[in-house]
Amino acid sequence: MIQAFLWGGLAAFSLLLGFALGECRLSNRAIGLIMGFGAGALLSALAYELVPETVVQGWDAAAVFFAGAIVFFLGDWSIDRWGGRHRKTIAGKQHEGSGAAIFFGTLLDAIPESLVLGMGLALGGSIGVAFLAAVFISNFPEGVAGTVNLKAAGHSRHGIFWMWLSLVVLSAGCAALGYGLVGWIPAADGALAQAFAGGAVLSMLASAMIPEAYEHGGRLAGLLTVAGFAVAAALSVVA
Numbered sequence: 001m002i003q004a005f006l007w008g009g010l011a012a013f014s015l016l017l018g019f020a021l022g023e024c025r026l027s028n029r030a031i032g033l034i035m036g037f038g039a040g041a042l043l044s045a046l047a048y049e050l051v052p053e054t055v056v057q058g059w060d061a062a063a064v065f066f067a068g069a070i071v072f073f074l075g076d077w078s079i080d081r082w083g084g085r086h087r088k089t090i091a092g093k094q095h096e097g098s099g100a101a102i103f104f105g106t107l108l109d110a111i112p113e114s115l116v117l118g119m120g121l122a123l124g125g126s127i128g129v130a131f132l133a134a135v136f137i138s139n140f141p142e143g144v145a146g147t148v149n150l151k152a153a154g155h156s157r158h159g160i161f162w163m164w165l166s167l168v169v170l171s172a173g174c175a176a177l178g179y180g181l182v183g184w185i186p187a188a189d190g191a192l193a194q195a196f197a198g199g200a201v202l203s204m205l206a207s208a209m210i211p212e213a214y215e216h217g218g219r220l221a222g223l224l225t226v227a228g229f230a231v232a233a234a235l236s237v238v239a
Helices: 002-012 014-022 028-055 059-084 099-124 129-152 157-184 190-217 220-238
Strands: none
Touching: 002 014, 002 099, 002 129, 002 157, 014 129, 014 157, 028 129, 028 190, 028 220, 059 099, 059 190, 099 129, 099 157, 099 190, 129 157, 129 190, 129 220, 190 220
């Protein structure tokens, strides 16, 4: 479980790197391109590491996959109404938003990814390198966008840093929880749990990361998305 905690923390550590880069005023186009690469990497990890493990489960897996997407949709909708609508918006549109909503919205995005990391470690005995890399890369632009919006909402640099650090710790805790669930609940089906998390991650990609990447990265974001997919696919085969 400690190992899962550390891997989960490593995957989320890029939020802090995104915070540091957000202070450097990286261009919106560059952030959009990075977001496109991260989205492609996550899509590849879903295709090669999550979905293939659940296809053989039949209709149960399909139902759970859609359930994950629906649960994420409802959670995301609630956070949007609370003030976190623009938490992934690179251009800094969070002037009237809520810092708490950005926090819980980012945590909502991180929970399924972290649970998958922990469950994968418990079920396979080793971390999925491609999925770990995909989560790390995708968290990076989220840290940048969240920092830009929190600053626009009037939050201090010190407060933003501690918010990201607490999210890293919570993400690590979710990975440890995912690891523990496999051992604590003998009847738990790890493949179905991964399908649920996969549906949530795919919903997040389609509704937030990919549109934002294209808006700021332009057509080149499409090529970076393909590149991210190819790199993660290669890691899935090699690792």
